Amino acid sequence: MSSTDDLTTAARIRDAAVALVSRTGWERVTLRRIAAEADVPVGLVSYHFGSKDGLRRACDDWVMQRIGEEKDLVMGSGPLPDMRSYLTERPELGPLHDYIAMCLRHGGRVAQHVFDGMVDTTVDMLRDGAEAGTLRRYDDDYSIAVVLVALGAGAGLLGEHVARLFGGGDDVLAPDTYPRYARATIEIFTHPLLADARWLDAMNAMTPPGSDDQTHLVTDKES
Template identity: 40%
Template sequence: MSSARAAEDLTARARIRDAAIDLFAEHGFAAATVRDIAQRAGVSSGLLRHHFGSKEGLRDACDEYAMARMSELRDQLFGDGHIADQNFLPSVHPETMRLQAYLVRSMMEGATTAMFERMVEAGEAWLAGVPVRTDDPRAFAAVIAAMKLGMFLLRDQLSHVLGGDVAEPAGHGRMLRAAIDIFAQPLLTADQADQARAALEEAQTP
């Protein structure tokens, strides 16, 4: 295969993947057909099957890409210091919204537990470099992952309460600013947290 043909195939593969991410997020896995995905990507159904084998194989590739790309963006934001770059977040905001919409739809449709486990593992890795007080980082990361997913699973309710669609840039930004505010400050004093932990230990003692 020539280098030009190889580059063309890689581009086609990416177009198919991106079209599938959009259609799976918009309509769900069952409703998005191979023909619809191929049509949006501007390729034949046969080329889609050549690259991914089946719609299930395509979904697996979309899951892998979305998780890896979100992890990459998170590393750039925190690990590479782009959080201080005022141009970085606006530049990646449309992409993160799109990938979040896909991942949440995938979760709603019964994605494998492995996907959630990967989210938790990414959270644990992040916690390793953050001064967080917890004696159970696994549970800490798992609960944060579930809470973050909850924001998107309750999209309709949040949109109603906030008076704007949280799937659109303005509403999404408002929701994320609130999340930042929550993570930026303790909601319990140190004494209150200690007292709550002690009460919980007491309640769990046989």
């Protein structure tokens, strides 16, 4: 599943863990099963990662890193790739998507760790995009990131239903499903659902600029 030639023993164990967890969740995965999937002695899992918790953190961090690497698609000003080819050439993105959805579905501190990591990555993407001129600049980009991750996580958790309605399968990243899902998402972001700023003005009136409980929301009139 590695997207590079990083096929060290530790990488093989990590990839095996991500693949298994994406199907069953961490609760049902044992170090022995991960070792068997990676075709290594179980002692090497402990040697490289110390414990199941250590392996989980390494997997979480690697997944966040891989997601961050994809931000060039959003930040870049050049032509976008053909999404069907892009997904076909990167089969590791499917297990990463399923891994995140599975972790969030099971809740607890694992879900918190994954969600927080996704928020941090999204904040970086928003700031980089604003700097590059491909995304709007927000006063409270952290709040925007939290909401975006929540919306994206919801789509991930309901991915099989999205896929069923869009393509008839069960994988939202499938080449026959993802273009329709992505097009609808991008259209909403490119052409906002609300036709004017009345609702945002009303929220700003309820929570004036500089108040302690909320950062002022910026309307198009003020940008």
